[in-house]
Amino acid sequence: MAYDIVTCEELSELLSSFICHASGHLPDDVRAKLTELSSIEDEGFAPAIYKVMKQNMELADELKRPSCQDTGIPQFFVRVGTKWPYLDEIEPALIEAVKKATDRAPLRHNAVEVFDEYNTGNNIGHRVPWIDWELVTDSDRLEVYFYMAGGGCSLPGMAKVLMPLEGYDGIAKLVFDQMTSYGVNACPPCLVGIGIAGSAEVAAKLSKKALLRPVGSHNPNPKAAKMEEDIEEGLNKIGLGPGGFGGKMSVMGVNIEQAARHPATLAMGLSTACWAHRRAKISIAPDLTYEFVTHKGVTL
Template identity: 60%
Template sequence: MQKVYEPTQMSQQAAELRDILSKFIGVISRRLPDDVAKKLNELSKEEVDPLQQLIYQTMMENQMLAEDLKRPSCQDTGVIQFFLKVGENFPLIGDLKEILKESVVKSTIETPLRHNAVETFDEYNTGLNIGTGVPTILMEIEKDSDQLDMYVYMAGGGCTLPGAAKVLMPGEGYEGVVRFVMDQMTSYGINACPPLLVGIGIGTSVETAALNSKLALMRDVDSVSPNENASKMERLLEDGINSIGLGPQGFGGKKSVMGVNIINTARHPSTIGVAINTGCWSHRRGHIILDSNLNYEILTHEGVEL
């Protein structure tokens, strides 16, 4: 049976935060983060074939029109995902989940966003981009803080959502990690609208590795792992994936990735969990920090005011 949506009653401050985040989602839907736009411009200059140049020109025109028309730059506005570090003293900490859901509903109507939340088994689209477990909300509590530090991400159906994870036996070693990643990139990489930001997670199980791989996509495209061995693997995998020759939109070319980011956590001696997620060329994420008075700083989109 289809559920009836009932808006949440909220305080004035909660409504203010909802409105800020709704507008921020709208910005993310149409304007690429600064690091992604810069990287695409750099990659476009490395391609010499007329077809690849045309594809990059079309990408740039697409983004210009999205900004001019105030419409999402890709028809798949994805499933909205929130990655939060919230201070224990942030005034709205107990209301955040409802505020985030309501911000998605408001942005769905006003931006507008495509309706991408289908209730499993019941098989109906809620029409509001919210549903059971949607949007995705992952929250960490920060001690002695009154700030809300948040990444907002549009996880598309062709790139991030079809990620993969596996637990390797220890005998496979880190060579097994590389083999897993390359196998995935040669199969579904072409469908994820390259050039890609490749997020790789390593941990003790499929769920920890999968979360790490998603968090890796929140890092800047040119960022480097603080772990020396992980950063070496990032460089090697970037070279390896580029050598596949996917190129922009899978039409071939010199560069297939914007970057490769690895996040690793500790593991059980008998397992190596590995996961991969990819961000497409239209890698729509935003990073915002708010204080207890809802003053905000946007770190991914310079000059944007909400």
């Protein structure tokens, strides 16, 4: 099939608008969950914190500003169809889009070069934006998941390889240790992503991918779904509440993703997202028509 030529400039313009919108507007599922959780809280500071969060979202929309001052390290999780015709344009377009969005949104300058210890001033740095690639066979679409990895919400993150005998209880224990120690830094209610695999880097990556799954979705494996449910129930009892000021509910949910493990290892990874869970997904056709999957009805 023949396509009109799409330039890197055109693709970066679309992606820049996508980033700008995501920085100021939480996805539909997160907004709905925050509304649900706020209706449960009726004691202490919690109702006031939810009121401020709501006001914050309204002002971000009205003033066209990011919904949190920490706009995070830009991360992209790209699923590209093997029949997408502009493979060479994707990476330069993503980098250019971040530069443009840094000026337009505006995004806080968050890329600090390791070892050289200076802020690049435009959110572009060595391996930043972080781009994770996945090929999708028999597809001509480009799916881009964007995630703004804030400082506070990245803080509880960890990965560890356990002896299999420590079992799934060992994984749950580490999640609770981490959430009771650092969860408050992640501006609750958090979405908790857990990866389980045979090695630390796979588990860590899966824990981040788990955060890309919609709030309220469940792992298709019934045992994994039960573990999601049990950990969510337990984390809601630790009393962090919205903003960490105390409350009945501490998390928006728990999402687990897994990969088959080595017989001798049970690796776990943990990633957390804050209440301002700015993740977005766009699915782009070769003629640049698109579906803004996470923000229904929005035209860029």
